[in-house]
Amino acid sequence: MARVEAVSALPHRFLRTSRKCPQAYPATFTIDCVCRILTFMHTTIRSPADFQTAPVPFMHRDLEARGLTEFALKDRSRFIQVFRGVWVEAAPSSRVLCPPWAGHQWLQQQVRLSALLLLHPNVVGCSLTAAVLYGLPLPHQLTDFDTHVITSDRGLRIRRRAVQLHRGSGFDITEFYNLPLISATDLFFELAPLLGADDLVAVGDAAISRQNSGPLTSLDQLRARAEASHYLxxxxxxxxALSLIRETVDSPRETWLRLWIIENGFPEPVVHPEVRCSTVSAALRPDLGYPDIKLAIEYEGDHHRTSSYQFGVDIERRQLLEAEGWVVLRVSKRTDMDTFKHILATYLS
Structure with missing residues (x-):
């Protein structure tokens, strides 16, 4: 019974995948409905859902239900005004639906977009806001804390601090952890003018892979959208980017390393080549590799160094690869890439 109550408590918008498909499950659930909802959650939310403590925006009309008065809202130690007419608790106790990888920036944008939706329910998160909420990689220098939303309503005006209103038509909408966002396919093309060439490849790699909550779209969808666009x-x-995006990429640094190899005149390595390991009867998949000469290239992030478990796994994987006759080259953010270029050349020449 506890599972039924937990599922039935989810907002209806969490149970929809697209604004084009607005049907929601009824408020009273049968066992069959619960099974369908659980199946939906398993197939639509590709990463497990999580709940974190975060403020839930409310408006003046909600004061009575919350047992509050207008005078109470003036206490800044208790309440913060997000936008004019919308407040949140300064010390929240509410639990909000979010992806398991969500951090402070994700929760901050979730609160601001949720607050704006109370005032303008027909807008949709887009641009850099949608990229943050989807968990797509953005370059560090592209720091923008504004809330970006898009609408097809030509008459809508929003004049609020740190809110940027975009206008468009024909875009698809995805309900992502209870938030209406422009689809990842449309977002890729919206971000294209804002990002460098390599950064756009990293976004595409992340969008079609299992990074964070992906895959959010597919390479076929991106290509079809590009071919159908008269003005791009x-x-x-x-x-x-569409020629360089690859599936199954695990991280933006893997994308960076693969592009660095290509841009330095080397043949493109295979992403996660399968290496059959006879020692433990398993398949190993290094980050990048050249199967024809049995050369693997691994990118070692900081977690490979700081996690004793990951460090042990890395050692074992390297030993197993070497037992199969492979050479393993390792790269980290501290690697001298000029030296690495010469090392790689000795194997690929």
Whole structure:
């Protein structure tokens, strides 16, 4: 019974995948409905859902239900005004639905977008806001804490601090952890003019892989959208990205390393080549590799160094690869890439 109550408590918008498909489950659930909802959650939310403590925005009309008065809202130690007419608790106790990887920036944008939706329920998160909420990688220098939303309503005006209103038509909408966002396919093309060529490839790699909550779209969908567009912004960057995006990439640094190898004149390595290991009867998949010469290249992030478990796994994997006759080259953010270029050349020449 506890499972039924937990599921039935989820907001209806969490149970929809697209604004184009607005049907929601009824408020009174049968066992069959619960099974369908659990199946939906398993197939639609590809990463497990989590709940974190975060403020839930409310408006003046909610004061009575919350047992509050207008005078209470003036206490800044208790309440913070997000936008004019929308407040949140300064010390929240509410639990909000979020992806398991969500951090402070994700929760901050979730609160601001949720607050704005109370005032303008027909807008949709887009641009850098949608990228943050989807968990797509953005370059560090692209720091923007504004809330970006899009609408097809030409008459809508929003004049609020740190809110940017975009206008468009024909875009698809995805309900992502109870938030309406422009689809990841449309977002890729919206971000194209804002990102460098390599950064756009990293976004595409993340969008079609299992990074964070993906895959959010597919390479076929991105290509079809590009072919169907008569007017395409940053067309050169988009075409280059679509030729270089690869499935199953685990991290933006893997993307960076693969592109670095290509841009330095080496053949493109295979992403996660399968290596059959006879020692433990398993398949090993290094980050990058050249199966024809049995050369593997691994990118070692900081967690490989700080996690004793991951460190042990890395050692064992390297030993197993070497037992199969493979050479393993390792790269980290501290690697001298000029030296690495010469080392790689000795194997690929």
């Amino acid at each position: 912004k940053a067309r050169k960057s988009v075409r280059r």
